[in-house]
Amino acid sequence: MRTTPLGGTRQLRRWHRARILQAIRAEAGISRLRLARKLDLSPSVVTEAVAELLAEGLLVEKPLPPTGQGRPSVALDLEGECHGVLAWEIDLDRMAVALLNLRGEVRARAVLPPAPDSLSAALEQLQAATAPHLSGVRVLAAGLSIPGLLEPAQGHLTLAPNLGWADLPLLERFRAALEALGLNKTLAVVENEANAAAYGLYALGSLALEHCVYLSLGVGVGSGVVVKRSVYHGARFHAGEVGHISLDPQGPPCRCGKRGCAEAFLSLRRWQEAPTLARLGEMAERLAQLSAVVLATLDPERVVLGGPLVEATGEALLRLIQAKLPRYALSVHAPEQVALSPLGREAALLGVGALAADFFMEQMAYEEVS
Numbered sequence: 001m002r003t004t005p006l007g008g009t010r011q012l013r014r015w016h017r018a019r020i021l022q023a024i025r026a027e028a029g030i031s032r033l034r035l036a037r038k039l040d041l042s043p044s045v046v047t048e049a050v051a052e053l054l055a056e057g058l059l060v061e062k063p064l065p066p067t068g069q070g071r072p073s074v075a076l077d078l079e080g081e082c083h084g085v086l087a088w089e090i091d092l093d094r095m096a097v098a099l100l101n102l103r104g105e106v107r108a109r110a111v112l113p114p115a116p117d118s119l120s121a122a123l124e125q126l127q128a129a130t131a132p133h134l135s136g137v138r139v140l141a142a143g144l145s146i147p148g149l150l151e152p153a154q155g156h157l158t159l160a161p162n163l164g165w166a167d168l169p170l171l172e173r174f175r176a177a178l179e180a181l182g183l184n185k186t187l188a189v190v191e192n193e194a195n196a197a198a199y200g201l202y203a204l205g206s207l208a209l210e211h212c213v214y215l216s217l218g219v220g221v222g223s224g225v226v227v228k229r230s231v232y233h234g235a236r237f238h239a240g241e242v243g244h245i246s247l248d249p250q251g252p253p254c255r256c257g258k259r260g261c262a263e264a265f266l267s268l269r270r271w272q273e274a275p276t277l278a279r280l281g282e283m284a285e286r287l288a289q290l291s292a293v294v295l296a297t298l299d300p301e302r303v304v305l306g307g308p309l310v311e312a313t314g315e316a317l318l319r320l321i322q323a324k325l326p327r328y329a330l331s332v333h334a335p336e337q338v339a340l341s342p343l344g345r346e347a348a349l350l351g352v353g354a355l356a357a358d359f360f361m362e363q364m365a366y367e368e369v370s
Contacts (some may be wrong), residue, residue: 011366016041016049018365021058021078025102025357029075050076057138058083058102078102085360086142086183087353088126088174090115091193092162092219093308095122097129098346099137100353102360104204108133119168123177131181141187141363143356144174145196145348147222151237155190158237161255162219189359193348194240195231198224200343200351201304203358213300214341215242215290216348217309221263225298231355247289262290268309280313284320291321291338292328306341314340 019039024030030038036046053059061074080101089096095112110129115122148160155171171190178186191199198214210229216222221243225232232239243263244256251260265286271279291303310317322335341347 013049013052015365016045017053018361020046020049020053021102021361021364024059024076024078028077028103031073031075033073035076080105081107082136083138083140085353085356086130086139086178086186087349087356088130088142088144089193089349089352090122090126090144090146090163091348092147095126095129096346096349097126097133098349098353099130099133099139100350100357102140102357104350104354104357106350107137115163117164119165119170119173123173127177127181134181134183139183139186141189141356141360142174142178142183143188143196143352143359144170144190145193145352146170146190147193147216149238150190150192152189152191152231152233157190187356187360187363189352189355191231191352191355192222192224192240193352194222194224195233196224196349196351196355197306197341197343197347198226198304198351199231200347200354201302201341202226202229203354204343204350209301209304211298211300212302212304213240213294213298214304214306214347215287215294217266217287217305217307218268219308221266221290223294225300227298242290242294245290245293247286262286266290266309268307268312271309271312275312280317281320283309283313284317285324287317287321288324288338289328291325292330292333295329295333295337301337303338304341305338306344306347308345310340311345 023035023038032046032050036043057079059076060079061076063074080103084099084101084107087098093114095115097110098106099108100106112125112129146160149158150170157168157170159166174190175188178188194214194216198212201209201212201214212226214224223240223242225240244261246258246260247262248260252264253259254261254264266283294303318340321338325335343350
């Protein structure tokens with residue numbers, strides 16, 4: 001979110017409302033007085049903005065226990081039942097739908113089989129799974145995650161090689177699918193699945209990371225990068241393609257045409273072909289190499305591991321990586337800087353929901369949100 005408001009009084013009021021929602025999401029049960037102090041706003045400004053948000057149903061209040069003489073304070077929280085964000089996930093091993101409130105709590109969820117051959121068929125299945133959960137809910141924003149190269153602002157899917165999709169107006173098609181559900185003019189955002197998962201670690205994960213790299217280990221190796229609480233996409237939207245860093249020029253061939261890429265060593269299929277201690281040790285060695293490169297290049301607080309390979313190997317893989325990391329990493333980087341995702345298989349789904357929630361608040365700050 002931008003750090004300074006632009007425009008006149010009306011714009012300033014929207015800015016205050018968005019900041020108040022963000023603050024209450026970070027600290028449920030906060031009082032008006034503490035809000036004013038935390039945001040450096042006058043009590044009258046906070047009172048006016050909170051009254052508007054209460055009238056819109058975005059906030060609820062309840063009395064705090066008395067602390068002495070005088071009128072007891074009132075705790076403020078985000079309304080969690082009737083307002084929410086919609087998250088859709090398209091991936092190689094499954095599709096999924098979740099309805100979350102602005103705190104990131106899942107109110108409804110459905111898991112579907114893997115994506116069919118076409119984007120149209122995938123969206124139709126996601127629509128059908130979503131429709132039963134929309135009664136009585138105001139959807140504030142919606143997000144879609146997908147394993148592929150895309151331009152988030154334009155919403156253009158350049159290539160999803162493992163799905164066999166290329167050159168598609170993803171955001172446009174997503175919006176049309178939402179409109180077919182009656183969600184007209186709903187704010188919509190699309191994001192690469194690893195980027196969405198990385199953002200979820202910042203917004204929802206117990207690690208509370210503002211600088212992190214998420215390694216998605218499954219059919220291939222992808223990564224998402226969060227820098228100062230924002231997804232970093234790179235100059236051509238290809239940041240995070242660490243799966244094609246060569247770890248051994250004489251290694252096995254990779255589908256990109258090179259040899260010894262991280263992806264050639266670290267696929268779920270390769271583990272399933274030989275789920276032995278020897279293979280686990282080899283994969284841990286390669287992941288220690290890759291993690292050391294990421295730590296030295298980007299200096300994140302954590303390199304966080306997730307995806308189907310991690311689900312299959314878990315703590316055993318992590319312990320081996322941490323033991324091998326000092327062989328490759330700089331002395332300033334500790335083994336504990338490599339960790340498993342606390343969000344597990346739901347990282348991308350929850351992460352794109354968090355992105356949608358923040359997109360709603362961003363737009364609230366600068367535009368009229370219907």
